[in-house]
Amino acid sequence: MLEQKRAGNIGPAQGKAPRTLFLAMLALLLLPATVFAHQETGSITGIVSGLKHPVSGMDHVLAMISVGLWGAQLGAPAVWLLPVAFPMVMAFGGMLGLMGISLPGIEIGIAVSAIVLGAMIVTESRPPLWIAAALVGFFAIFHGHAHGTELPAGSSGLLYSIGFVAATGMLHGVGIAMGLVHAFRGGRLAVRAAGAVVSAAGMFFLARIFV
Amino acid sequence: MRTIDRRPLALAGCLFLAALCLAPQTAHAHLVQTGFGTFYDGVAHLFITPPDLLVAIGLGLLAGLCGAAASRSVVFALPAAWLAGEMAGAFFPSSLALPWLTTVSFGAVGVLVALNANLPRALLVALACGAGLLHGFVNGSTMVAAGTDRLGMIGASVSVFLVITLASGLVVSLRAHWAQVAVRVAGSWIAAIGLLMLGWLVRGQG
Numbered sequence: 001m002l003e004q005k006r007a008g009n010i011g012p013a014q015g016k017a018p019r020t021l022f023l024a025m026l027a028l029l030l031l032p033a034t035v036f037a038h039q040e041t042g043s044i045t046g047i048v049s050g051l052k053h054p055v056s057g058m059d060h061v062l063a064m065i066s067v068g069l070w071g072a073q074l075g076a077p078a079v080w081l082l083p084v085a086f087p088m089v090m091a092f093g094g095m096l097g098l099m100g101i102s103l104p105g106i107e108i109g110i111a112v113s114a115i116v117l118g119a120m121i122v123t124e125s126r127p128p129l130w131i132a133a134a135l136v137g138f139f140a141i142f143h144g145h146a147h148g149t150e151l152p153a154g155s156s157g158l159l160y161s162i163g164f165v166a167a168t169g170m171l172h173g174v175g176i177a178m179g180l181v182h183a184f185r186g187g188r189l190a191v192r193a194a195g196a197v198v199s200a201a202g203m204f205f206l207a208r209i210f211v
Numbered sequence: 212m213r214t215i216d217r218r219p220l221a222l223a224g225c226l227f228l229a230a231l232c233l234a235p236q237t238a239h240a241h242l243v244q245t246g247f248g249t250f251y252d253g254v255a256h257l258f259i260t261p262p263d264l265l266v267a268i269g270l271g272l273l274a275g276l277c278g279a280a281a282s283r284s285v286v287f288a289l290p291a292a293w294l295a296g297e298m299a300g301a302f303f304p305s306s307l308a309l310p311w312l313t314t315v316s317f318g319a320v321g322v323l324v325a326l327n328a329n330l331p332r333a334l335l336v337a338l339a340c341g342a343g344l345l346h347g348f349v350n351g352s353t354m355v356a357a358g359t360d361r362l363g364m365i366g367a368s369v370s371v372f373l374v375i376t377l378a379s380g381l382v383v384s385l386r387a388h389w390a391q392v393a394v395r396v397a398g399s400w401i402a403a404i405g406l407l408m409l410g411w412l413v414r415g416q417g
């Protein structure tokens with residue numbers, strides 16, 4: 001360092017850079033944060049609530065990621081078909097809920113979805129495409145019915161729906177991206193292990209309903 | 212064997228659906244003030260009105276999936292119809308926001324994109340004109356209520372032109388299979404939002 005300085009490679013300004021950065025970060029820490037003493041309402045609350053809602057419940061997160069994982073395991077065309085079909089069927093379930101049409105055993109259906117989808121990943125099941133789509137679609141109705149209707153008071157239903165659908169779709173994307181490791185030998189095992197975790201979590205959710 | 216005439220039942224069903232579609236809801240005049248004049252207020256209007264933005268993006272994606280020739284027609288048909296609808300709304304302002312019809316319009320476009328429907332050019336242009344007239348009419352009514360002049364309406368049509376041109380141009384240029392599937396996924400998202408929105412409207416929280 002000293003030799004570099006002597007050689008003229010490091011100027012005085014460059015030598016002070018870490019200290020300046022440290023002082024700037026210290027100053028940032030001292031910035032005051034405004035207190036918001038009011039309930040958030042309006043458009044932005046709707047879209048933020050919609051984006052947050054699917055990732056706030058582990059049951060929904062695991063099921064959505066497992067749809068992506070299973071799709072990646074099945075390969076084309078299932079990997080494309082499932083994320084196209086799922087949001088529409090899920091929204092149909094949400095619409096049923098919003099219209100006041102009740103479905104029996106919603107929570108059980110959600111827990112069973114994690115168990116079954118996880119089991120499909122563990123066993124690397126390859127049913128015909130229409131059976132895979134029907135199975136995923138069946139469970140999508142339960143997820144839509146349970147989660148699509150929980151709009152916070154004072155928010156816009158449309159913006160909540162946009163956030164909810166986008167977040168769910170991104171969870172599928174995460175599942176598909178994780179499933180890409182399936183192409184490797186070790187990754188294949190990792191995907192199956194992830195399926196086992198999802199299935200075990202589903203059993204926990206199911207047990208929690210009855211206990 | 213005695214046959215049952217189901218025509219009256221079908222007619223009653225159609226009338227019920229028509230009444231449902233025309234169910235009124237108060238229009239919310241929510242024009243943004245950009246500070247750059249009414250033209251830019253109109254340009255910004257599209258981006259703060261989700262149903263309008265969704266139908267413009269959806270039609271752009273659909274036109275792109277139908278090919279370059281279809282896109283060339285739609286990029287002019289939609290803004291022209293939008294402007295005509297706005298003028299009609301300005302001359303005959305209505306306090307109805309017609310949320311059922313606007314929701315059905317963007318939801319149906321989303322379904323068509325998700326299904327990768329290869330529509331004939333005439334049908335696609337007719338669809339764009341219908342959607343443009345409807346959404347433009349609602350725009351025109353709300354803009355008049357908010358005190359915007361015709362320059363604002365032209366601004367809104369220009370932003371519709373920009374959105375549909377960018378969306379359709381992007382889709383036409385796509386070559387990779389996965390990218391085309393991503394377009395269909397976007398369509399399914401738009402359809403899903405439309406379905407959920409119909410539920411919210413039934414519940415009265417649209």
